[in-house]
Amino acid sequence: IVVEVSQMVVVNVEVGPTPFLSVETAQGVKVDRLFAAAPVPVDTFEILTQEQLYPPPEPPIEPPLLPSWAWAMIGGFFAWVIVITPAYYLYFRRKYYSKTRYIVKKKHQLLFVHKVVADAPNSVIRMVAKSTD
DSSP states (O other): OOOOOOOOOOOOOOOSOOSSSOHHHHHTOOHHHHHHHSSSOOOOOOOOOHHHHSOOOOOOOOOOSSOHHHHHHHHHHHHIIIIIHHHIIIIIHHHHHHHSOOOOOOTTHHHHHHHHHHHSOHHHHHHHHHHHO
């Protein structure tokens, strides 16, 4: 059984003014000499800018608009308004009043009859009086 293992070794080599080389010496270094100094043979290389090699740090995460307990309170309020309140008015009260006996309130009935009779035109009163005879 032959097993091929592919390994990739990344070596960062920074070329530029260093505390150990002068600018003229650093610019005179040949690429072949750099690759020959690497501990393993170099197959490919990439040229990276300073920003690509050292990307800026990620900005900090913004704090949330409201803490989670406040979102829970808002959600509970809307659940109350959307679910509980209509259920109370449309279901529980209706169920309660469907089981109670309706009692006719006769307190204002005589006042109503007197008002209707007083406001009725004379022709209607005569017609009702003739039909009851």
